[in-house]
Amino acid sequence: MTFLAALRSRRDAVLALTGWRADIAMLLVGAVAALALPPVHLVVVLVVCFPILMGMIDAAPDWRGAARRGFMFGLGLHTAGLYWLTDAIMLRADAFWWLVPLASPGCALILTPTTAIPAALSRGVPAGVARGLVLAGAWTLADMMRVFIFSGFPWNPPGSVWEFPGLFGDVMIQPAAWVGVDGLTLLTMVVALAPAWGRRGWACVATILVLWVGAGGARLFLGPRVHDAQRNPMVVLVQGNVPESEKMAGNDDIAIFRRYLTLTHDGVGQALSRDIQGRPVVFAWPESAFPGLLLEDAIARRMIMQAGQGARAGIIGTLRQDEQDHWRNSMAVLLPPDGQVGGLYDKSHLVPFGEYQPALLPFHVVPGDGMAAGDGVRTWHVPGIAPVGPLICYEVIFSGQTVDAHDRPTWLINSTNDGWYGNSAGPRQHLAAVRMRAVEEGLPIARAANTGISAIFDGYGHEVARLGWDRTGVIVRQMPDALPPPLFARWGRLVPVVLAAVLLVSGFVVAVMAAAGRRNAVTSARS
Secondary structure, three states: OOHHHHHHHHHHHHHOOOHHHHHHHHHHHHHHHHHHOOOOOOHHHHHHHHHHHHHHHHHOOOHHHHHHHHHHHHHHHHHHHOOOHHHHHHOOHHHHHHHOOOHHHHHHHHHOHHHHHHHHHHOOOOOOHHHHHHHHHHHHHHHHHHHHOOOOOOOOOHHHHHOOOOHHHHHHOOOHHHHHHHHHHHHHHHHHHHHHHOHHHHHHHHHHHHHHHHHHHHHHHHOOOOOOOOOOOEEEEEEOOOOHHHHHHOOOHHHHHHHHHHHHHHHHHHHHHHOOOOOOEEEEOOOOOOOOOHHHOHHHHHHHHHHHOOOOEEEEEEEEEOOOOOEEEEEEEEEOOOOEEEEEEEOOOOOEOOOEOOOOOOOOOOOOOOEOOOOOOOOEOOOOOOOEEEEEHHHHHOOOOOOOOOOOOOEEEEEEOHHHHOOOHHHHHHHHHHHHHHHHHOOOEEEEEOOOOEEEEOOOOOEEEEEOOOOOEEEEEEOOOOOOOOHHHHHOOHHHHHHHHHHHHHHHHHHHHHHHHHHHHHHHHHO
């Protein structure tokens, strides 16, 4: 028996399953599909897993059975893709030990309607091309709806599977400049489902991939280079590498502060010695890097700018309390020479279960009343520095919501603390989101991460610099130029919404035409 014959035999055995056995099979198939996500990028599993899902929908007795199978597939996919959430619970295992086995499947359970509903909807049209088109379009639209779940959780969109390291990944993600990561999700669904249509389907896959690579390569190698005459600064990204357990203990705050001061002094010194063009120097610390309340500590602000020894500004992550005594996760711009605050930004997208307490939960996991959200994205205009858009941690995963469209910056700064999630897939998946935002907006992004991975990407999503996980040090680089706003930057998520809706409607049109053709054939045969 050949390998392909053996594979078909196993597939047929899975498709014959019913009841709880089918549920377990779908759970496992969904978990295997998660291997396509960053950082593994085993994309080939999708052309096995999604045709199996399609076959199980075909074999379901009705739309309820199809929804159940889509539900179990999504439960496996998101549980495996979010396994690293357990690391954050382990840091507070003394209080929430009972949540350790529930964190990943619990979050996955919240997301399963986005896989169950498309499966049920696709069952409403006949099997074949029509069902595949409906499933691909509905899946994409449902996946986009994840921005409305609690405060939003659009983590690991299927379009992110193409973010391979290096040049090939750079090529594959370029179409996001036109259609966003959700448009890549739509293309990914078509590529993954098409093999279920036999040879015609494989021909469709080959055609899409050839056009995809051609379009991506053309943009990457032949696309525009410079946005305007404003020069972006030299950036010093400071990675203090402070474990979250050490920050939570609060026993070494002075040592942590000194470590950041030393790294800042060394990094800015490197920047000033390297830059022969006289560009302004900006240094950045990660999310909540300052061990205290920075806005209330004038002495600390002065010490930070003294360590900056000539930098035009410092961007520091800190917690703060507002006038109503609400806690906020913030970034502050400090100016020389005395560290006066020249800009302030409050995180607007808060992490559910981490920074705010969803009202529907019967138990309380967020300390106190949680944090207050900011007003949304904005652009900082600091004297002598090209306009910059600040983003704190989680906010960078929201496609189409990372830039003030009415006051467009020329570069972005993202501060984060991924130390909660350990040396897992979580920080790598977060970094993949940063890279995708660079392509969608055509803007370079600098990312300062506490324990890593700090990095700089240009407007094509090409990695300019990186400081890996669990390393202490600095990145010193000139920020690349901004690109002209691409199509997605101008129209946002409307582009993938329209494309997905067209595919969805096309599926129903194909189904109606096929039904009409069958009726005509029957009528002709009778006459």
